[in-house]
Amino acid sequence: MSSRPKKPGKRARTQSAKGRRAVRTWEPDQDPLGWSFLFSRTTVWIVIGIGVIAAVGMFWPRISLPFSPARPIVNTLSQDVVWVDPNIPDGTVDAERIRGIIGQRPLAVVVLAPDNDSFDGALDACTAVTDRIDDVTVMVMQDGALANGCQGADVPITGNEFGYDFVFWQMMDSQTSFLHGDLPAQVEQLALFYDTQVDIGHLEPRTRTFAAPAAQWALAVGLLLAVTAGVLLLFFGLRRGVVALQRRHERRRKWRAQRDDLDAELQDLALIMLAAEPAGGAVNRRQITAAAGVSRAYISALNDLTNSQQGSDLTPLRQRIAAIRDKLEAAGRPRKKS
Secondary structure (H helix, E strand, O other): OOOOOOOOOHHHHHHHHHHOOOOOOOOOOOOOOOOHHHHOHHHHHHHHHHHHHHHHHHOHHHHOHHHOOOHHHHHHHOOOOEEEOOOOOOOOOOHHHHHHHHOOOOEEEEEEOOOOOOOOOHHHHHHHHHOOOOOOEEEEEEOOEEEEEEEOOOOOEOOOHHHHHHHHHHHHHHHHOOOOOOHHHHHHHHHHHHHHHHHOOOEOOOOOOOOOHHHHHHHHHHHHHHHHHHHHHHHHHHHHHHHHHHHHHHHHHHHHHHHHHHHHHHHHHHHHHHOOOOOOOHHHHHHHHHHHHHHHHHHHHHHHHHOOOOOOOOHHHHHHHHHHHHHHHHHHOOOOOO
């Protein structure tokens, strides 16, 4: 006669429950976004260096003026409307008459000596001025004639700048070609043609204002500092955004970890409820009764956990699950005999 196999006792089931492998919860890297380098001192100095380089690149013409052959020209035209090459003999150019012709118009005249080799060409001398004084139209004269001309980026041209530039200086070349040697007369043509462009609306009217060299340097330094400060503000704003993003990521990580812990807890409770045997002593009967009593609460907790929204408060659900465990564990403890 074969004997019925014995069911595992309470101790065996307890050891089996203890031997179950713990559920591993998800753990992200310490630096999930890979942006920890933003908080190093070296990075701050690198950003400052980038800001300085960017500012120098933007305002290089002004910053490089002390090393440029255009320095005496720019310094003079910051306070005057005409610059005459020192190698031209005194009295050859009537600078006073040229000043009277230009008046307060935003025009400037550069008179180069015939053998001036400081620049690759007259156009280079012209742009060396307009890169640093950007609201004037400059006429470069050499060897008694118009050599070239240009205007700064801040000259208020109302139409197409390329078309204006081409037409303006083509007309100036044709109007001054018969005035060779008479520099004031050529400047007079420049002033008259400028007035015509203003009258027909190709240029907005503007009065020339002069700035002291110290003010020019102050402006350059101020712009340099402003650009550097802007780059730093952008960097620190980015770093602040990264901090906020990391905090949000950490909150989501902690919430997921809590949810995984509750899920593992519900799995463990399910095993305890399934381990309750119909046959057995009073303890088993109490376990079955307790499992039946908490089954509805268990299903409700499982549904709430499944439908929980990201970031929601899981504390009430944790308390409900703890209450279910307390009831199941209380049913599994033997009662003391009175």
